[in-house]
Amino acid sequence: MTTLMSPDELEAALRKVGAERYHNLHPFHHLLHGGKLNKGQVQAWALNRYCYQSIIPQKDAALMARCEDRELRREWLHRITDHDGYGEDLGGIERWLVLTDGLGLDRDYVMSKRGALATSRFATEAYRHFVAEKTLLEAVASSLTELFAPGIHKERISGMLEHYDFIDEKVIAYFKRRLDQAPKDADFALEYVKKNAKTPEQQQQVIAALTFKTDVLWAQLDALYFAYVDPGFIPPGAFRPTGK
Amino acid sequence: MTTLMSPDELEAALRKVGAERYHNLHPFHHLLHGGKLNKGQVQAWALNRYCYQSIIPQKDAALMARCEDRELRREWLHRITDHDGYGEDLGGIERWLVLTDGLGLDRDYVMSKRGALATSRFATEAYRHFVAEKTLLEAVASSLTELFAPGIHKERISGMLEHYDFIDEKVIAYFKRRLDQAPKDADFALEYVKKNAKTPEQQQQVIAALTFKTDVLWAQLDALYFAYVDPGFIPPGAFRPTGK
Numbered sequence: 001m002t003t004l005m006s007p008d009e010l011e012a013a014l015r016k017v018g019a020e021r022y023h024n025l026h027p028f029h030h031l032l033h034g035g036k037l038n039k040g041q042v043q044a045w046a047l048n049r050y051c052y053q054s055i056i057p058q059k060d061a062a063l064m065a066r067c068e069d070r071e072l073r074r075e076w077l078h079r080i081t082d083h084d085g086y087g088e089d090l091g092g093i094e095r096w097l098v099l100t101d102g103l104g105l106d107r108d109y110v111m112s113k114r115g116a117l118a119t120s121r122f123a124t125e126a127y128r129h130f131v132a133e134k135t136l137l138e139a140v141a142s143s144l145t146e147l148f149a150p151g152i153h154k155e156r157i158s159g160m161l162e163h164y165d166f167i168d169e170k171v172i173a174y175f176k177r178r179l180d181q182a183p184k185d186a187d188f189a190l191e192y193v194k195k196n197a198k199t200p201e202q203q204q205q206v207i208a209a210l211t212f213k214t215d216v217l218w219a220q221l222d223a224l225y226f227a228y229v230d231p232g233f234i235p236p237g238a239f240r241p242t243g244k
Numbered sequence: 245m246t247t248l249m250s251p252d253e254l255e256a257a258l259r260k261v262g263a264e265r266y267h268n269l270h271p272f273h274h275l276l277h278g279g280k281l282n283k284g285q286v287q288a289w290a291l292n293r294y295c296y297q298s299i300i301p302q303k304d305a306a307l308m309a310r311c312e313d314r315e316l317r318r319e320w321l322h323r324i325t326d327h328d329g330y331g332e333d334l335g336g337i338e339r340w341l342v343l344t345d346g347l348g349l350d351r352d353y354v355m356s357k358r359g360a361l362a363t364s365r366f367a368t369e370a371y372r373h374f375v376a377e378k379t380l381l382e383a384v385a386s387s388l389t390e391l392f393a394p395g396i397h398k399e400r401i402s403g404m405l406e407h408y409d410f411i412d413e414k415v416i417a418y419f420k421r422r423l424d425q426a427p428k429d430a431d432f433a434l435e436y437v438k439k440n441a442k443t444p445e446q447q448q449q450v451i452a453a454l455t456f457k458t459d460v461l462w463a464q465l466d467a468l469y470f471a472y473v474d475p476g477f478i479p480p481g482a483f484r485p486t487g488k
Contacts, residue, residue, distance in 0.1 A: 021480045118459035119466065122366040129373055211481070215362035218479050219467070222363065225477070226470035233469070235462055236265045237455070 002204055007194035010203050014190070014210055018148040021214035024155070028221040031229065033155045035163020040241025042164065043103045044228045046096075047110050047239055048220065051120040053096045054113075055128050057083045062132040063139045072136075075188060082181050092181075095174035102171030115239030119223035123216045130212060137202060141193045141209035145217060146186035153178050246448055251438035254447050258434070258454055262392040265458035268399070272465040275473065277399050279407020284485025286408065287347045288472045290340075291354045291483055292464065295364040297340045298357075299372050301327045306376040307383045316380075319432060323387075326425050336425075339418035346415030359483030363467035367460045374456060381446060385437045385453035389461060390430035397422050 005013065023029060031037050032045060060079045067073050085091025100110045109115060131139040153175040160167045197203045227234045234240055249257065267273060275281050276289060304323045311317050329335025344354045353359060375383040397419040404411045441447045471478045478484055 027477065118463040119363050119366070122363070122370040122460075122463060125370055125373065126366040129369065215479070215481075216366075219362040219366060222470050222477070222479060223463070223466060225475070226466050231469075231474045233271065233466070235459070235466060236269075237459075 002200040004200050005203055010194055010197060010206065011190060013203075013207055014144060014193075015147070017207060017210045017214060018145070021211065021218065022145065022148040022152075023214065023217040023221055024148065024152045026218060026221040026225075028225045028229065029152070029155075033159030033163075035159065037229075038241075039103070039164075039166055041228045042166070043100075043105055043241060044239055045224055046100045046103050047105055048116050048120040048224055050096060050100060050110050051113055051116050051124045052127075052217075052220065053083065053093050054111075055124040057093075059128045059131040062128060063136070066132070066139075067136055072192075079185060092174060092177065095177065099171045099174055102168070103166060114237075117220075117223045117227055117235060117238050120220050123219045123223075127213065127216045130209075134209065135205065137193065137196055138205050138209040140189050140196075141206040142213045143189045144186065144193070144210045145213050146182040147190060149182040149186070150179055153182070246444040248444050249447055254438055254441060254450065255434060257447075257451055258388060258437075259391070261451060261454045261458060262389070265455065265462065266389065266392040266396075267458065267461040267465055268392065268396045270462060270465040270469075272469045272473065273396070273399075277403030277407075279403065281473075282485075283347070283408075283410055285472045286410070287344075287349055287485060288483055289468055290344045290347050291349055292360050292364040292468055294340060294344060294354050295357055295360050295368045296371075296461075296464065297327065297337050298355075299368040301337075303372045303375040306372060307380070310376070310383075311380055316436075323429060336418060336421065339421065343415045343418055346412070347410065358481075361464075361467045361471055361479060361482050364464050367463045367467075371457065371460045374453075378453065379449065381437065381440055382449050382453040384433050385441075385450040386457045387433045388430065388437070388454045389457050390426040391434060393426040393430070394423055397426070 028045075032042070037045070057080045060076060060083075064073050064076055064080075067076070081089075081091065083092040085094060097107055097110065101107060113121060127142070130142055134142075157172055157175050160172060161169070193206045197206045226232075227238060228241075272289075276286070281289070301324045304320060304327075308317050308320055308324075311320070325333075325335065327336040329338060341351055341354065345351060357365060371386065374386055378386075401416055401419050404416060405413070437450045441450045471482060472485075
C-alpha cells in the first residue's frame with residue numbers, strides 16, 4: 001500500500017511531522033517564551049524537564065549497547081559526553097542544574113525527581129525503552145526532533161532573557177551550547193535514516209519513530225499546562241510552587 | 245532512619261497511600277460517575293482506558309517470567325486468564341471491547357491505540373516495565389491498587405447506569421465481574437507483601453511501588469481531563485469526538 005519514497009521525499013515527510021507536531025507549537029511554550037509564566041511555573045518547567053535531560057545519556061547508551069557497528073558507536077559517543085561531560089567539561093546536565101540552581105530549586109530535590117510530574121517520568125522512560133527495544137534504525141530516527149530544536153532554543157534564549165528578571169546569561173548557558181551541538185547531531189541522524197531506510201516499511205517506521213518522539217515532548221507540556229497553568233490541578237506529591 | 249513496621253502497620257501505611265492518592269479522588273472520576281460527561285468524553289475515557297486493560301496480561305506475564313517460585317506462578321496465572329479469557333470465557337479485555345462497541349467506537353481503532361493519548365500509552369508501558377525490572381516484591385506490590393478498586397467499580401456501575409442513556413447492563417459487564425475478581429487478588433497480594441517485606445528498606449519499596457501505581461492511574465486521568473474537559477487541548481493525532 002505504501003510505496004518507496006526517495007530519500008528527499010522521506011526527509012520532506014519527516015519535516016512535515018515536525019511542522020505539525022513539534023512542541024514549539026504547544027501553548028505552554030508560547031507562555032514560557034512570551035514571558036507569561038510566573039517564577040513558580042518556570043521552576044515547575046525546569047524541574048520536570050530535568051527528567052528529560054537526565055535520561056538522554058541513558059538512552060544514548062541503550063542505543064550503543066545494541067549497536068554492532070563500531071563506526072556508528074564512535075559517532076554516537078559524543079552525545080553521551082555532551083550531556084554527562086568529560087574531563088573538565090561538566091556537560092549539559094550540569095548546565096541544566098545551573099538553570100535550576102538559578103531558579104532557586106534545591107539540587108538534590110531536582111535530581112531525585114521526587115517533585116516531578118509522573119507524566120514527565122513516564123514519557124522520558126518511554127523514550128529510553130523505545131531506544132532499547134525498537135530497531136536500531138528506529139532508535140536513530142527517534143533522535144530527529146533535534147532537526148527542529150535550534151529554532152526553539154533561539155526563541156527560548158531571547159524570550160526568557162527579555163521577559164524574566166530571574167533569568168540571565170549564566171543560567172541559560174545550556175541552550176546556547178545546544179545551538180552548536182544539535183544541528184550536527186541532527187544532520188548525521190537524518191543522513192543515516194535517509195540512507196538506511198530502504199523499504200517502504202522501514203520508511204514508515206522512521207516516520208513513526210519521529211512521531212513517537214514528538215509525543216514524548218508534547219505529553220510533558222500537556223502535563224505541565226494541566227498542573228501549573230489551567231486548570232492547575234497539581235497531582236498528589238508533585239512540586240508545589242511557594243504559596244500554592 | 246526508617247524502622248521496621250509490623251505487618252499490620254505496613255498494611256495501614258499502604259491503605260493510607262490509597263486514601264490519599266487513589267484515582268477515585270480525581271476530578272475526572274467525579275465527572276464520569278456523576279453523569280457530567282457527554283458521550284464523546286465517555287468515548288475518550290473508554291478508548292484510552294483500553295491501553296491500561298490491554299497491558300495487564302503482559303505485565304502479569306512479565307511478573308511470571310521472572311518468578312522462580314512455582315506456587316506464586318500458579319497463583320498468579322488466573323490474572324492473565326481473567327483478562328485474556330480461557331476457552332469459552334473471552335475475558336475482561338473482550339468485556340472492555342463490548343463497552344467500547346456499545347459506545348459506538350470502532351474495535352480496530354480502539355485496539356490499534358492510534359487515537360489514545362500518548363500519556364495513556366506511556367503510563368501503562370511504565371507499569372509493564374516496572375513489573376519487569378523491579379524486584380518481585382515490588383512487582384507484586386504494584387498490583388495493590390486492587391485493594392481500592394471495588395469501591396470505585398460500585399460507584400461506576402450505579403453512577404453510569406443512572407446517568408447515561410448510552411450505558412446499559414450489557415456494556416458495563418466488565419465492572420460487575422471485577423467486583424468478584426479484584427478482592428481475591430488484592431487479599432493475596434496484601435498477605436504476600438506483609439509476609440515478604442522483612443526489612444525497613446523492603447517495606448519502603450512496597451509503599452513506593454504502590455505509590456508508583458497510583459501515579460500510573462492518576463496521570464491517565466490528568467491527561468483525559470486536560471484533553472477532553474478543561475482546557476480541552478486535544479494533542480495532535482489523538483481521538484477527536486464527533487464535532488470537535
